[in-house]
Amino acid sequence: MYREAGGSAKCPAMKVATFNANSIRVRLPIVLDWLAKHEPDVLAIQETKVEDDKFPVSDFEDAGWNVAIHGMKMRQGVALVSRSPILDVHRGFEDGNWPDDCRIITGVVNEVTIINTYVPNGTQVGSEKWDYKMNWLPRFGKLVRDRFKPSDDVLWVGDINIAPTEDDLFDPKRHAGGVGFHPDEHARLKELLDWGWHDTFRKFTQGSGHYTYWEFVIPKSFERNLGWRIDHIYAPAHLYDRCVSCEIDREPRGYERPSDHTFVMADFKL
Numbered sequence: 001m002y003r004e005a006g007g008s009a010k011c012p013a014m015k016v017a018t019f020n021a022n023s024i025r026v027r028l029p030i031v032l033d034w035l036a037k038h039e040p041d042v043l044a045i046q047e048t049k050v051e052d053d054k055f056p057v058s059d060f061e062d063a064g065w066n067v068a069i070h071g072m073k074m075r076q077g078v079a080l081v082s083r084s085p086i087l088d089v090h091r092g093f094e095d096g097n098w099p100d101d102c103r104i105i106t107g108v109v110n111e112v113t114i115i116n117t118y119v120p121n122g123t124q125v126g127s128e129k130w131d132y133k134m135n136w137l138p139r140f141g142k143l144v145r146d147r148f149k150p151s152d153d154v155l156w157v158g159d160i161n162i163a164p165t166e167d168d169l170f171d172p173k174r175h176a177g178g179v180g181f182h183p184d185e186h187a188r189l190k191e192l193l194d195w196g197w198h199d200t201f202r203k204f205t206q207g208s209g210h211y212t213y214w215e216f217v218i219p220k221s222f223e224r225n226l227g228w229r230i231d232h233i234y235a236p237a238h239l240y241d242r243c244v245s246c247e248i249d250r251e252p253r254g255y256e257r258p259s260d261h262t263f264v265m266a267d268f269k270l
Contacts, residue, residue, distance in 0.1 A: 013038040014110060014268045018157040018231055020118070020213070024048040024079070027259050028056055030252055031081075032063055038249075041082060042109045044116035046159040047235070048077030055079070068107050076102040078116050078158070082109045093143060104140070112239075112270075113148070117158040122179045130179070133161075137188040141195065147194060152195030156234040157236050159213075159261065162189050166228040167208040172179035175258045180228060197234035200246040212248055222253050233266045238256045 017040040021027040035043060036043060047053065048071045058069045060081060070091040071077030081088050086107040093104065103118045117140065122133035148154050162185045175181045193199075201210070211227025215224035218226050235243055246266040253262040 004048060012270045014042075014112060014267070015265060016042050016044075016112075016114065016157060016173055016261055017091065017265035018044045018046070018116070018159075018233060018245070019263045020046040020159040020231060022047050022049070022260060022261065023055060025054075026052055026257060028059060030255055030258065032059065032234075034252060035065065036079065038263075038265065039235075040081075040265060041084065041088075042114055043081040044114060044157045045081065046077070046107075046116070048079050049074055049077075050077060053141055059103070064171065065205040067172050068105060069106075069129050070102050070105045071104045072100065076118060078103060078105045078118050079256035080081060080105055080107045080109070080116055080132075082261050093139065099152075101136075103136075104143070111153060113152065113154040115144070115154065115156045115158075117160070117162040119159060119207040120184075122182075125177070125179060125182060133186065134184060137185075138191065141192045143191070144195055150236045152236070152237065153239065154236065155239065157199055157232065157264075159230060160189070160232050161230050162186070163230055164189060164229050167206075168211075170211070170226045170228070180230065193234070196236045198237060198240040200233045200240060200243045201229070203240065203243060204246055205218055210248055212264055214253060216260050231261055231264050233264055235266075235268075239268060242270055 050071050052069050052071050055069045055071055057067050065081050066086050068086045068089045086109055089107045091105050092101055116149045120133040120136050123129040130201045149208050163169040163181050169175055202234050212231035214221040214227040244267050248264040
């Protein structure tokens with residue numbers, strides 16, 4: 001579990017980041033520039049919206065990055081990007097069910113397993129897509145319980161599509177009971193967290209107004225900071241204790257042709 005940079009001696013540190021690109025091909029310049037600037041050990045990307053054979057792998061490799069992908073046309077899709085080799089890659093639930101569910105990819109980077117998820121949105125309470133989300137979340141919990149123990153070196157990152165508390169979205173009273181802030185979502189998220197996950201961002205930053213997603217459909221949502229914190233980095237207790245920072249990088253949301261999300265990054269001293 002060591003980071004090696006520029007041929008220098010290894011130091012016990014790891015930087016992990018997550019970003020919902022809302023189309024990797026559209027957001028490719030933003031992602032490559034951000035990677036060059038911040039040099040994370042691993043970046044987890046969601047909503048790549050591209051089949052594997054059309055993913056811009058060569059653009060990443062030309063810049064010195066390794067990529068593991070699991071995607072589909074026009075929707076969903078997840079990827080892992082790292083300077084180091086990405087080992088032991090698993091895609092989806094791997095049980096033959098929901099074969100078109102391109103929402104999970106796991107890989108080992110520097111001896112730490114990264115679970116990257118793009119949790120279903122749910123669209124509308126009571127809809128078929130809502131039911132899918134309600135079934136997806138406990139199924140993901142079973143995957144975690146079957147494959148990992150809380151003592152393992154594993155991180156869960158990605159677009160969780162749930163705001164955990166009133167501090168994690170604008171106007172919580174207005175959104176109470178809606179998609180992303182519904183009691184059934186909160187109950188399922190709690191079941192997942194009870195496995196042993198801890199929210200690294202909240203280790204360092206409390207209160208409202210800290211968001212990772214600002215809807216395009218709301219005029220000037222970013223400028224007015226009408227957002228949601230739905231992109232998370234979770235760690236089990238022993239890695240949570242070694243997390244020394246977790247920050248939201250708001251700047252890319254203000255770029256030309258941005259995603260509606262922005263980057264979250266956490267540093268660990270291992």
